[in-house]
Structure formats: structure tokens, C-alpha cells
Amino acid sequence: MFHVRLVLAALRGLHQNLLRSMLATLGVIIGVGAVVAAVSVLEGAEREVLDRFESLGADQVIVFNGSQRRRHRVTQVSSLLPADAKLIERENEDLIVATAPQSQGFGQIKYRERNTVASVLGTTRAYAVINSYNVSKGRFITRQDVRGNSMVCVLGHRVAQDLLGALPAVGKSVRINGKTFIVVGVMEERGTLGFIEVDNQVIIPLTTAMGRMFGQRYLTWLVAQCVDAHRLPACVERVKRTLRASHRIRAGADDDFTVFTQEQIKQNFAQIAIIFAVVLYSIAGISIVVGAIGIMNIMLVSVTERTREIGVRIAVGARRFDILKQFLTEASIISLFGGGLGVVCGWAMANFLGKYTQVFDIYTPPMIILMALVMAAVVGIISGIYPAIRAARLDPVQALRFE
Amino acid sequence: MGESVVHALDGVDLTIKEGEFVSIAGASGSGKSTLMHILGCLDRPTSGVLEFQGQMVSAMSEKQLARTRNQHVGFVFQTFNLINRTTALDNVCVPLMYTRQSFSKATARKALKRVGLEQRATHKPSEMSGGECQRLAIARAIVNNPSLLLADEPTGNLDSRTSQQIIQTFHELHAGGITIVLVTHEMDIAVQTDRMINMRDGRVVEDVVVDDARRREVLTFTRDAQTRFARQRGLGTKESPSARLASGA
Numbered sequence: 071m072f073h074v075r076l077v078l079a080a081l082r083g084l085h086q087n088l089l090r091s092m093l094a095t096l097g098v099i100i101g102v103g104a105v106v107a108a109v110s111v112l113e114g115a116e117r118e119v120l121d122r123f124e125s126l127g128a129d130q131v132i133v134f135n136g137s138q139r140r141r142h143r144v145t146q147v148s149s150l151l152p153a154d155a156k157l158i159e160r161e162n163e164d165l166i167v168a169t170a171p172q173s174q175g176f177g178q179i180k181y182r183e184r185n186t187v188a189s190v191l192g193t194t195r196a197y198a199v200i201n202s203y204n205v206s207k208g209r210f211i212t213r214q215d216v217r218g219n220s221m222v223c224v225l226g227h228r229v230a231q232d233l234l235g236a237l238p239a240v241g242k243s244v245r246i247n248g249k250t251f252i253v254v255g256v257m258e259e260r261g262t263l264g265f266i267e268v269d270n271q272v273i274i275p276l277t278t279a280m281g282r283m284f285g286q287r288y289l290t291w292l293v294a295q296c297v298d299a300h301r302l303p304a305c306v307e308r309v310k311r312t313l314r315a316s317h318r319i320r321a322g323a324d325d326d327f328t329v330f331t332q333e334q335i336k337q338n339f340a341q342i343a344i345i346f347a348v349v350l351y352s353i354a355g356i357s358i359v360v361g362a363i364g365i366m367n368i369m370l371v372s373v374t375e376r377t378r379e380i381g382v383r384i385a386v387g388a389r390r391f392d393i394l395k396q397f398l399t400e401a402s403i404i405s406l407f408g409g410g411l412g413v414v415c416g417w418a419m420a421n422f423l424g425k426y427t428q429v430f431d432i433y434t435p436p437m438i439i440l441m442a443l444v445m446a447a448v449v450g451i452i453s454g455i456y457p458a459i460r461a462a463r464l465d466p467v468q469a470l471r472f473e
Numbered sequence: 474m475g476e477s478v479v480h481a482l483d484g485v486d487l488t489i490k491e492g493e494f495v496s497i498a499g500a501s502g503s504g505k506s507t508l509m510h511i512l513g514c515l516d517r518p519t520s521g522v523l524e525f526q527g528q529m530v531s532a533m534s535e536k537q538l539a540r541t542r543n544q545h546v547g548f549v550f551q552t553f554n555l556i557n558r559t560t561a562l563d564n565v566c567v568p569l570m571y572t573r574q575s576f577s578k579a580t581a582r583k584a585l586k587r588v589g590l591e592q593r594a595t596h597k598p599s600e601m602s603g604g605e606c607q608r609l610a611i612a613r614a615i616v617n618n619p620s621l622l623l624a625d626e627p628t629g630n631l632d633s634r635t636s637q638q639i640i641q642t643f644h645e646l647h648a649g650g651i652t653i654v655l656v657t658h659e660m661d662i663a664v665q666t667d668r669m670i671n672m673r674d675g676r677v678v679e680d681v682v683v684d685d686a687r688r689r690e691v692l693t694f695t696r697d698a699q700t701r702f703a704r705q706r707g708l709g710t711k712e713s714p715s716a717r718l719a720s721g722a
Binding site: 075076079082083086378379381382383384385386387388389390392466467470 | 510513515516535536539540542543544547548550554556558559563567568570571572613614617
């Protein structure tokens with residue numbers, strides 16, 4: 071009962087100086103709002119990215135050009151050849167089921183007067199097998215297509231929709247960057263595979279892509295399928311050994327390629343996410359410290375203004391602890407109110423960003439709401455403790471004489 | 474360097490019995506307010522002892538002192554010391570908040586009724602006259618039915634008619650059994666109590682029972698002084714008769 075009256079008295083006190091109380095909460099609103107918004111965006115991004123990594127497959131080894139050791143200049147060095155893919159497969163038959171060498175670029179795809187821009191992937195038939203990514207109509211790229219540098223293509227689901235609508239795509243002629251290709255198949259609807267939106271992709275034979283389309287000698291990357299996810303570390307070692315031998319890299323010298331697994335990419339991403347989190351939390355932390363200083367300042371002013379009131383309260387029977395509780399309650403209410411409003415503002419801001427950027431979905435973990443409110447309460451207690459102690463230590467006789 | 478110790482009270486030795494109506498009079502700086510704060514367990518003497526209802530105050534803990542102030546002592550101040558942001562009823566409820574028990578506002582309403590302010594319960598002090606504010610302060614002081622009521626210059630901020638109303642309220646409370654100690658520098662107020670303690674420079678210089686003869690003498694002198702004062706106002710005299718009385722003129 072006493073506590074209810076204490077809270078009501080504190081609310082009445084704060085209501086009396088509503089504008090000042092609102093200004094005091096502003097710092098906490100901004101701080102907590104920043105934390106909630108940052109966490110919501112980060113969590114949403116992390117979930118989206120991890121979902122995409124999951125689609126890569128846990129039993130795949132991905133090999134990029136260049137060494138990660140050379141200050142992450144992965145794309146600066148070109149070293150992967152189509153022959154490397156064959157070699158890896160041939161020399162490690164016991165561990166590697168298949169390899170899919172890939173050469174990637176972008177192109178303008180035209181069918182009559184309709185056109186669209188899509189990712190163009192040159193690969194072999196292993197690509198469909200490794201990713202369990204099948205055609206919905208027609209057929210996929212064959213070994214003969216690759217051997218013969220055929221001008222054939224398989225359209226992604228959306229590309230087919232955009233260019234041909236309801237028309238049957240197989241057998242039609244499309245132009246990719248001005249070159250004529252015969253459509254031999256349409257892929258099933260899949261969304262994304264890793265970071266590539268495969269529905270907006272056109273697949274052509276690897277040799278055609280490297281020679282006729284992009285004029286490249288080196289692969290963009292290659293993917294090797296391991297027999298079993300549990301034997302992935304052994305696969306990685308064998309791929310490295312094969313490539314070092316093939317590229318004639320001396321002992322002790324850096325690799326001219328980088329091998330990743332789904333797990334490593336996840337870890338790398340997690341590290342990047344931590345850096346982002348540290349930066350965002352630091353900014354939010356500074357806001358909360360500023361908010362706490364704001365509350366402390368307001369509470370100190372309040373103690374000075376109410377010195378006589380404190381004297382009267384002690385005179386009519388309040389203990390010093392009661393005075394301490396009263397001012398701590400006021401600081402906590404300011405802070406909790408700011409925290410609650412901060413949660414709402416942060417959530418609204420994150421959802422606004424998510425809706426209008428449409429890059430990824432926003433996810434606000436329920437735990438962060440609880441944590442934000444606990445944090446707000448802690449800020450209230452910390453910022454209120456000094457003014458409250460000052461109030462409780464006042465000499466009642468002096469307080470009653472205070473002008 | 475240059476510092477000297479000033480004793481606000483020096484060698485004060487007095488007993489106030491339960492049910493008495495006592496005034497402590499004296500000029501500014503005579504130590505009467507300090508004595509009132511000590512009697513009300515708000516301040517502690519640097520030396521000497523205070524016994525309150527048979528208990529040594531110096532031996533009381535902070536918690537016991539707070540409980541004594543809450544349950545047995547009521548304070549009335551010259552400047553009312555009301556909480557302006559709350560209503561009259563809420564002001565009276567303040568001591569009840571610290572009784573550590575649940576309470577109903579009916580208790581506070583009863584106290585307001587005792588001082589004739591039941592109709593003003595929802596008004597804020599800023600909406601009330603000086604006399605009403607002081608009566609409200611009295612209601613706050615008596616809400617816990619204290620045995621001792623301490624009033625520090627309760628009429629200092631009021632006109633003479635309102636002052637008389639406040640003194641009348643004190644008389645009614647005294648008749649109800651409350652011990653009242655009234656601190657004032659106005660002799661015409663002081664003589665309206667049963668016992669008058671005069672102080673000067675921290676010492677008790679006079680401690681007398683106020684009889685009717687003395688009361689009549691002081692009140693007649695005050696009335697005459699007021700008449701003279703009113704005549705002299707045109708000559709620029711600013712000293713009030715009460716102040717001159719207090720200084721022994």
C-alpha cells in the first residue's frame with residue numbers, strides 16, 4: 071500500500087513538471103530506441119543472411135580465386151581454371167562426388183521487344199545436381215553443350231516469366247548481350263541460392279560463358295560436393311593439396327586460392343556482425359549515458375527545488391530511507407517510461423526501415439524488449455541514486471529554513 | 474581565524490507537562506525556534522538531555538525519532554510549508570503515508586473537518602487564503618492525533634483577525650487534550666496561552682503562568698500601542714508595536 075502511494079506521489083510530482091520530465095526521458099527514449107532498432111535490424115539481417123548460407127549446403131566446399139591471407143584481396147588474383155575442377159574430382163573420387171566450376175557475369179536478356187537484366191552463369195550439369203536445383207520445363211545444360219560451346223541457355227523462373235509470360239519458353243530464341251541463344255529449359259522457382267537470386271539468372275554452358283560471352287580464362291569460383299558433411303574437413307584439405315600441386319605452389323608459400331565451407335562463411339559473417347553490433351551498441355550506449363546524465367540533472371534540480379518539502383516530510387515522520395525511496399522511484403519511473411517509449415519508437419523505426427528499404431525482414435527478439443526495460447530501470451536507479459542520497463542526507467532544520 | 478562558537482541555547486532547563494498550552498516568546502535570535510526543533514525531535518542538543526514521554530530522545534535511533542515525530546508530534550510553521558502541487562486532502566495525507574499502515578482518506582477528511590476546511594479538500598494551497606493555509610497546516614499536524622503540537626510563529630504571516638482565528642483553533646485543540654507549544658515573538662499572542670516562557674540570547678529569562686491580570690495588562694498595552702502606532706504612522710514610524718513589545722520597549 072505504501073509503495074503504491076509512493077509511486078502515485080512520484081507520478082504526481084512528475085506530472086507537475088510534465089515538460090521537464092519528458093525532456094529527462096528523451097535521452098533514455100533515444101538510447102533504448104537505438105538499441106531496439108539496431109538489434110531488430112541486425113537480427114533481421116543475420117537471420118536472412120544465415121538462411122541464405124543454409125541454402126548453400128553443409129557438405130559443399132567453395133573455392134575462390136586469390137588468398138585470404140593477402141589482406142582479403144580475394145578477387146585480385148585469378149588462378150582457378152576449369153581443369154582444376156576436373157582434377158579435384160578425378161584425384162579425390164573417394165571424397166568428392168562432383169565439382170561445379172562457375173563463371174559469372176551479368177547480361178541483358180532480350181526476347182523480341184521484351185528485355186530484362188539478369189545474372190548470367192556459365193557452369194556444367196553438376197551445378198543442378200550439387201544444388202538439387204531442377205528444371206521445371208525442358209532440360210538442363212548437358213556435357214555435350216559444354217564440350218560443343220553450344221549457344222543454349224536455361225532460363226531462371228522469373229526471367230522466363232518476365233520475357234515470355236505464359237508462352238512456352240523451350241525452343242525460343244533469346245539474345246544475351248546481343249548473342250542469340252536457344253532456350254532449352256526453364257528452372258523451377260527457388261528464390262535464392264546463397265546470395266544469388268537464381269530465379270533471376272540465366273544458365274549457359276561454362277565454355278560458352280568463358281569463351282564467347284565474357285572472354286575469361288579463369289573461373290569466378292568452383293563448388294565441390296563432399297560425400298558426407300562429416301568428412302568436410304578432409305575434403306577441404308584434399309582440395310587444398312590438389313590445387314597447391316596443380317598451381318605448383320612451393321611449400322611455405324601462400325595459397326593463390328581460398329577455400330570456404332558454409333560454416334566458415336557463417337563464422338566470417340558472425341565476426342562482421344559482431345563488429346556492426348559493437349559499433350551500434352556503442353552509439354546506443356553513449357545515448358543511454360547521456361540520458362542518464364539528463365535524468366540525474368533533472369533529479370538534482372528537483373531535490374533543490376523541493377528542499378523544504380523534504381524538510382516537511384522528515385518533520386512529519388519520514389525516515390531518510392523513505393526520502394531516498396521517493397526520489398529513486400521518481401528517477402526509475404522517468405527511466406522506465408523512457409524505456410517503454412524507446413522500445414515502441416525503436417520497433418517502429420526498425421519496421422519503417424524494413425518496409426521502405428525492403429532489403430530484409432526485421433526481427434525484434436522478445437528478449438531484447440525485456441533487456442531494454444531492465445536496462446532502463448538500471449539507468450534510472452544509477453542516475454537517481456546520487457540525487458536521492460543528497461535528498462535523504464538533508465538536515466531537516468536547514469531544509470525547513472531553505473529559501 | 475575570527476570564528477566564534479555561538480550557542481543557540483544555553484543552560485535551558487524546563488519541563489512541559491502533558492496538557493499544557495505554553496508559549497515560548499522572545500526576540501529574533503533568542504533561540505526559541507531551536508528549542509522548538511529540539512522539543513520536536515528534529516534537532517539534537519550538543520549537550521544535555523531531552524526526555525519525551527519518559528524516553529531519552531538522545532538514545533533514540535533515527536527510526537524511533539521518525540516514528541515519534543510521526544505519531545506523537547505535530548508541526549505548524551510560519552510559512553505553512555504545504556506541498557503546493559497537491560490538494561488540501563493530499564497534504565493532510567502526507568503524515569499518514571509514513572505510518573507504515575494502510576490508511577483511508579477518511580482520517581484526513583476528519584482532520585480537515587476539525588479545522589473547518591472540509592469543503593476545501595480538493596483545492597490546492599495556491600487557491601486558499603493565508604488563514605486557510607495555516608488551518609490546513611494544522612490539520613496536517615493533527616491528523617495522527619499527536620500528543621504534542623509545536624507551532625513556530627503560526628500567526629507571523631497572518632493579519633490580526635486571522636491570527637485570532639488560528640489561536641482560537643489552538644484553544645479548541647488544547648481543550649481536546651493536546652499539549653501545545655507555541656513559539657512567537659508577539660506578546661499579545663503569547664499571553665493568550667496558559668504559560669509563557671521568555672527567552673533571550675538562548676537563555677530562559679522568565680517562565681510564568683499567565684494569569685488574567687497579566688493577560689489584560691498586555692492586551693490593553695497592545696491595544697494602546699496599536700492606537701499610538703496608527704497615529705504615528707503619518708510621522709514615518711515603521712516599528713510595529715508587537716516588535717517593540719518583544720524587544721522590551
